[in-house]
Amino acid sequence: MDEKLLKPYDPKTTEKRIYKLWEESGFFNPDNLPDKREKTFTIMMPPPNVTGVLHMGHALMITLEDIMIRYKRMQGFKTLWLPGTDHAAIATQSKVEKEIQKKEGKSRYDLGREEILKRINEFAKESHDTIISQIKVMGASCDWSREAFTLDKKRNLAVNTIFKKMYDDGLIYRGNRIVNWDPKGQTTISDDEIVYEERNAKLYTFKYSKDFPIFISTSRPETKVGDVAVAVHPDDKRYTEFVGKEYDLEFCEIPIHIKIIADKEVDPEFGTGALGVTPAHSMIDWEMAERHDLLRPQVINEYAKMSVGGEKLLGKKTTEAREVIVEWLRSQDLLEKEEEIKQNIATAERTGGIIEPLPKLQWFIDVNKPIKERNNKSLKDLMREPFEKDEIKIIPEYFSKTYFHWIENLRDWCISRQIWYGHRIPVWYKGEEIVVGENPGSGWREDEDTLDTWFSSGLWTFSTLGWPEKTKDLTTFHPTDVLETGYEILFFWVARMVLMSEYALGEIPFKNVFLHGTVRDAKGQKMSKSLNNGIDPLEIAEKFGADAGRMALIVGTAPGTDSKISEEKIKGYKNFANKIWNATRFVLENTKDFNIPETPSYDEEDKKSDEELKIFIKEITKEMDEYKFHLVSEKLYHYFWHTFADIIIERSKRKILENKNGDSAKALLYTHLTTLLKALHPFIPFVTEEIWSILQKENKNLLMVEKWPSY
RNA sequence: GCGCGGUUAGCUCAGUUGGUAGAGCAACCCGUUUACACCGGGAAGGUCAGGGGUUCGAGUCCCUUACCGCGCACCA
Numbered sequence A: 001m002d003e004k005l006l007k008p009y010d011p012k013t014t015e016k017r018i019y020k021l022w023e024e025s026g027f028f029n030p031d032n033l034p035d036k037r038e039k040t041f042t043i044m045m046p047p048p049n050v051t052g053v054l055h056m057g058h059a060l061m062i063t064l065e066d067i068m069i070r071y072k073r074m075q076g077f078k079t080l081w082l083p084g085t086d087h088a089a090i091a092t093q094s095k096v097e098k099e100i101q102k103k104e105g106k107s108r109y110d111l112g113r114e115e116i117l118k119r120i121n122e123f124a125k126e127s128h129d130t131i132i133s134q135i136k137v138m139g140a141s142c143d144w145s146r147e148a149f150t151l152d153k154k155r156n157l158a159v160n161t162i163f164k165k166m167y168d169d170g171l172i173y174r175g176n177r178i179v180n181w182d183p184k185g186q187t188t189i190s191d192d193e194i195v196y197e198e199r200n201a202k203l204y205t206f207k208y209s210k211d212f213p214i215f216i217s218t219s220r221p222e223t224k225v226g227d228v229a230v231a232v233h234p235d236d237k238r239y240t241e242f243v244g245k246e247y248d249l250e251f252c253e254i255p256i257h258i259k260i261i262a263d264k265e266v267d268p269e270f271g272t273g274a275l276g277v278t279p280a281h282s283m284i285d286w287e288m289a290e291r292h293d294l295l296r297p298q299v300i301n302e303y304a305k306m307s308v309g310g311e312k313l314l315g316k317k318t319t320e321a322r323e324v325i326v327e328w329l330r331s332q333d334l335l336e337k338e339e340e341i342k343q344n345i346a347t348a349e350r351t352g353g354i355i356e357p358l359p360k361l362q363w364f365i366d367v368n369k370p371i372k373e374r375n376n377k378s379l380k381d382l383m384r385e386p387f388e389k390d391e392i393k394i395i396p397e398y399f400s401k402t403y404f405h406w407i408e409n410l411r412d413w414c415i416s417r418q419i420w421y422g423h424r425i426p427v428w429y430k431g432e433e434i435v436v437g438e439n440p441g442s443g444w445r446e447d448e449d450t451l452d453t454w455f456s457s458g459l460w461t462f463s464t465l466g467w468p469e470k471t472k473d474l475t476t477f478h479p480t481d482v483l484e485t486g487y488e489i490l491f492f493w494v495a496r497m498v499l500m501s502e503y504a505l506g507e508i509p510f511k512n513v514f515l516h517g518t519v520r521d522a523k524g525q526k527m528s529k530s531l532n533n534g535i536d537p538l539e540i541a542e543k544f545g546a547d548a549g550r551m552a553l554i555v556g557t558a559p560g561t562d563s564k565i566s567e568e569k570i571k572g573y574k575n576f577a578n579k580i581w582n583a584t585r586f587v588l589e590n591t592k593d594f595n596i597p598e599t600p601s602y603d604e605e606d607k608k609s610d611e612e613l614k615i616f617i618k619e620i621t622k623e624m625d626e627y628k629f630h631l632v633s634e635k636l637y638h639y640f641w642h643t644f645a646d647i648i649i650e651r652s653k654r655k656i657l658e659n660k661n662g663d664s665a666k667a668l669l670y671t672h673l674t675t676l677l678k679a680l681h682p683f684i685p686f687v688t689e690e691i692w693s694i695l696q697k698e699n700k701n702l703l704m705v706e707k708w709p710s711y
Numbered sequence B: 001g002c003g004c005g006g007u008u009a010g011c012u013c014a015g016u017u018g019g020u021a022g023a024g025c026a027a028c029c030c031g032u033u034u035a036c037a038c039c040g041g042g043a044a045g046g047u048c049a050g051g052g053g054u055u056c057g058a059g060u061c062c063c064u065u066a067c068c069g070c071g072c073a074c075c076a
Helices: A011-025 A056-074 A089-104 A113-137 A153-168 A221-226 A283-292 A318-331 A379-388 A399-408 A453-457 A472-477 A487-504 A537-544 A546-554 A567-591 A604-625 A629-657 A662-680 A685-695
Strands: A040-044 A078-082 A172-182 A187-189 A194-206 A216-218 A229-232 A246-251 A254-262 A274-277 A335-348 A356-365 A393-395 A427-430 A433-436 A480-486 A510-516
Touching (some): A011 A546, A011 A685, A040 A472, A056 A078, A056 A113, A056 A480, A056 A537, A056 A546, A056 A629, A089 A113, A089 A453, A113 A537, A153 A172, A153 A453, A153 A487, A172 A283, A172 A335, A194 A318, A216 A221, A216 A274, A221 A318, A229 A283, A254 A283, A274 A283, A318 A335, A379 A399, A399 A487, A453 A487, A480 A487, A487 A510, A537 A567, A546 A567, A546 A685, A567 A662, A567 A685, A604 A629, A604 A662, A662 A685
Parallel strands (some): A040 A078, A040 A480, A229 A254, A393 A510, A480 A510
Antiparallel strands (some): A172 A187, A172 A356, A194 A216, A194 A335, A229 A274, A246 A254
16 A cells, blocks of 8 residues: 555645646656547647736636646647736736836836847746746646747747738728727727726816807717817708708817718717717728718827827816816807716726827738738638638527627728837838848848737647747647637637738638636626635645645636635535545555456446446547536546446445445446556546656656546 | 526536436434544525527527626617
8 A cells, every 4th residue: 555545535645746747747748649640639738918916817727728738638639728828018018017117217218129039028027927837737738848938039929920911911900080089098909908987077068169060979089189070970950951061160269170971880860960060089080081071180188188289288287187178168158058977987907097099100911901812801801701601600509699799790800000029010210111931131221019918819729839840849839729718808819819820821721619618706796806716726636736726726617607605615615636536545455465357247236337328438538529517527526436436436345345246336436446547547637647657656657647538 | 789608406506319306514313333523414495587489398498578797789
């Protein structure tokens, strides 16, 4: 009897040792796996942001992916799970900037590009190392020899290559358009990086001047100094007589020229049914101005301050300017109505800054342009079709609707960012000339901007395999099998990977998308720093063992649904690990002098149990293939505890003691234990591997490469 | 406004193609016997949110209402 078995199971001393054993075996790397393996199974790990440490959401991700990989590895697949980290451009830069501001009182402009990048790289390196060690603690059986970073040399080559290709195909263009400007972060952001917050606001109804015939409503009077038109619905009888007329006015001491136009975009039911058109500070108005060939004067600058007007307005913050203009309207008796309304205000996800729509010269990806090489399909088509044709399946399936809905509303993707940490836009300027790609030589100026972090993340399934080089890995492992990630980045990431892979390779990036939900605290609240209700996966592993944490995360957590985690729940699975440990002790004590026959002869009831086990394994194998890990884990727990331990072990005591069909009982104990250990291994790899090593004293095979039971 | 989820035992949640309602935790009673008190045995607990429909049969399919959560759009 192994001495370790005489004491309760201790995950703390065991798990580190076992992980080392796995790493040294080389089996994380598909090239080193035993036997000839033809079929591949590949997962690209969603690279965690190098902004800090891992949380329980990451732990769930790692657990799910490790379960899939270990299961397929045991089934004889050539399994590749490729790990990595994400530079997370804005998120990382703003985090480091905040720290520098706090500690040294300096901004990024005080330190300069080079110094800031140096600091961010240092931070990213540190953060990376923490993250990697956390992933290992969770028991992840990923191939560290292929680890990638979204901002390393190879990934930069992939980014530059695809940027040039898209530019040459006319899919990437530089244009002056309204963008989402974050005055706090001093950068543009994409539509998807906006979060709407409901706030109370005032809706003002007024006229520009006494002799202007139409009342308009707005919640942002300060933008009205940039108005060029008043738009009404073409069918709105109230205003028909005015359409086409033009007025020269003075609004808050600023001369403006207003044309009355008719446009179908106007909702006659809202407000007065007439809309003041501010092309430079509203997406819809900008489009309207394009249709009606109107001027687009900018009145607000990058710092959300007024860029026009005299003493009263120039340089004032928009909120102050609003007060000034409302006061002026009151004094001129032009203000007809003030109402309290609820308003969804656009804020930047990372900085919390209030978005100011501004016209800017930026780089965009055209999502509607037909691509010759792809049968004249647009990027939008390429993103939609694999799901329509069922080439890519989403689990749970109902998320497909959300996905399609997003595609419908998709506009051109603004990819340039005015931050320094990220892939530099590979464009060079000299006077009017533009060169995309390599530095053409001296006298050329490099674009100052960097790319949206999701641009490089979009390449993840194939940039990690060496693309644009034609590598063996690329042909072997792409398309990947499962993309497992949180539902909150379905648009950010999943859609962009489909876009990039379909465009660059003409194939899907993955066959299945498995979406997990948010891990919440025991009360159902999101874990956050401000609430201080976060649970650290490392602490859990320390206190209860990574196995217990994994089980607690997975049992009952159906795909796509949010789950709750508590120390109480985790403790229950620590007990489970110990239960397996103790059951093993019992089995070993009773079978030490017994040679397990290859085909045991069971008595009637043992035969029945043996058959039940086979049926059970069949059932859970089917469910494993259907990604129902939340069910399998629960069933295994229940089967081990309440069938194997409570019934079979208890029954065997009688038989062995009375020596009545004792051999039958012993054989049954042993086969049950070994079979269940194999089935449990993907879920709780550490304790099962440890027990396996005790059982297999003379035969040193690792459980991680044993065959998954099949009948 | 459009869309997607949810509503099942005291709590947290599962529930495969429609076929007698499940688990964990908590609470209750009993128990120290070849592993395990990080334990065992036992019992209790549910009009499956409300209403309607399809069906021999509905937690499951369809319609509808209410409430909760989320996503998208938009309020000029």
